Amino acid sequence: MTDFLQYLFSGLTSGAIYALIALGFCVVNNTMGIVNFVQVDFVSLGGMLMFSALFATGLPMIPGLLLAVTGVALVAMLVERFGLRPARSDNHLVLIFLTVGLSIILRGVIKLVWGKNRMALPPLTPDVPINIFGASILPQALWIILLTIIAIALLTWFFYRTSLGLSMRAVASNPTAAAVVGIPAGRIRLTSYAIAGALGGLAGVLVTPITTLNYDVGVLLGLKGFAAAILGGFGSFPGAILGGLGLGLLESLSAGYLSSAYKDVVAFVVLLLVLFIRPKGLLGK
């Protein structure tokens, strides 16, 4: 029972990270209809900026976190403005491969600025495990879950209460009609990239104290986030959260009860099976 609780908490922790990344994928997909593979590097960049904010400028934790997340959002807007918009292409294949190219470039920049070495990021609060019903949990895990919930709440408020958020939902449900009523497409795309960047960056800041910080730490995490988004039904926000938590739990339970070497395989096999049975994902339309 204690084991099960332990696996449950570690599953929820990584699940929350996957959910954040998956939400980033969904936001961009809803407004632009593409898979944004740069999302993967937003995660690494978040960790890197946090590292610099803490050790180069010596900021405390919370301002550092805000600075890192804003920084990634700014970079994401630059990527959209100067990387994707000049293409002016409608072909989805072209746009998706374009994001792959931009992701390679961004990874190159990160490698150049921060180097290839593995670094360690301190957790938000000192690592003193907390005991809950016999299972020990790191405070960082609680931070992850708490901040994920706050991010989701903010996102919900943004999409249902602000005019920019409402117009983004309008674009997602019908781009042509949205253009007809005069919603500016460029600003929407820029905002969706900023949100995706902020979500990816937050995921990076939160997860790198648990893993290690490296220029390509985001690749695997990002792909799992993509898998989570697909699992829940690509484009659906509740689906992304459900998919993320589901994938995280699946991974930690299979690592605990089956084999830790193959935990990634189990996750992807389940993903493939879900796609075979329900090609639109769990909550897809």
Next chain:
Amino acid sequence: MINKQKILYFIYLHRTGLTVTGLSLTLLLYPLFENNPYTLGLTNLIAINAIVVLGLNLFIGYAGQISLGHAAFFGLGAYGSAIATVTFEIPPWPAMFIVATLVALVALLIGIPILRLSGHYLAMATLGLNFVVHTILLQWDEVTGGPSGFSGIPYLSFGDFQFDDETRLHYLLWGAALISLLLCLNLVRSGIGRGLSALAGDEVAAEALGVNTRNAKIKIFILSAVLASIAGSLFAHCYSFVSPDSFGIFTSTDMVIMVVIGGMGSIWGSLFGAALITLLPEWLDLFETYKDFVHGGILVLVLMFLPQGLVTGLIETIKVKLVLRRRKDAAT
């Protein structure tokens, strides 16, 4: 028609055949002029990549599908041949055939459910497949040798004639690449190929015109998987060593970059893309740190300005320029 026109017309009519003949002759004579084993090793690698890219281009360019997991089939071919020849001591040629058949079966089994998906879902599913295969190659170390790789794979041979140095491998690998090239060139001009291009253009329209889109997609998926598997087998026998690193998701994206640079749906472009991306790291050796920029930068620039691919795009641009100039001349 005067003689000059006749000759030009003949060249135009037989342009594909003549180009293939010219390419074969060049490749036949190439080792006579170039005997540096390092350079030959590079061109051999181009041949191996070209075989995979040709198959992948059929799938991406002609069938209009996304695959981010072809390194999985490449890896299955390589490890399949390695395990069959070393562990089970099957002679290399039959082993290559058996492995290709098995990979075709795998592709069929995976293809039937996977190809019901489209777009992003397909990208994810192929990516997931690549990931699963890579992890198995890495973790199942009793069979695959794990992260340290699998060595001692025998060379291919005909009787006593062993393909063991770069010149001999050059003929073997480019022979295989030319056969694949001819196969693809003929395939896209057949009824099936035309059906496929219709499918890439508009799936519903193709279906309305009587193309069995489901079957066509699965067939082309299997064909491209088999080509990748054969290329993998050749890779294993050529280097007599394989390691899981060669078959990760980055290899898959490299293959996709080759297809895009060469031009989606351009058979000749596949050769060009494979050559350019294989040689690029060599040329860029001097500024190692900026490799990623150049790699990604080329992809981004080509997609932005010449989405049809470098070769096709440039030819189109020149054609348009010529027509415009001619019209201007006619107007004055």
